[in-house]
Amino acid sequence: MIKESKEGVILQIYVQPKAKRTEIDGVDEWRKRLKVKVKAPPVEGKANKEIVKFFSKLLGAEISLIKGETSREKDLLIRGVSIEEVKKKLEIYR
Template structure:
């Protein structure tokens, strides 16, 4: 779910669009991904924009680096792995 890379930390997520609110639901241990619900629909990049906005509030500089057209995405967080782990552990 979390991997260190030279630019920061990679976070694997699985997204459910059209939710009542945007939130982290928990960890999907079977898929080894963070489960995220997004209020926006998966149309014209709206869900991706909401994901970026949501994770930017938590971590600062982020971008989707894989899965732009999939429910399974990888996000690059430009922070050290340890710092990302601490933030996520406080949320889940």
């Protein structure tokens, strides 16, 4: 779910588009990913942009989508914060 890499911290998420609002919805134990509901539809990258914006604001860091552009399972690269900081900020959702 959260891994360290040479470039930064990798956060693995599972996305549910077209939700009432954008929010973290716990952990998908089967997939071992953080569940994220996204208000935007999965059209023309709108949901991906909203995810990047949401996590940038939440974590106060530079976020980029590195895997899963057209999939519900996505990997985000977080730069500028340590793995401990990411875990601490996401702890309430576990």
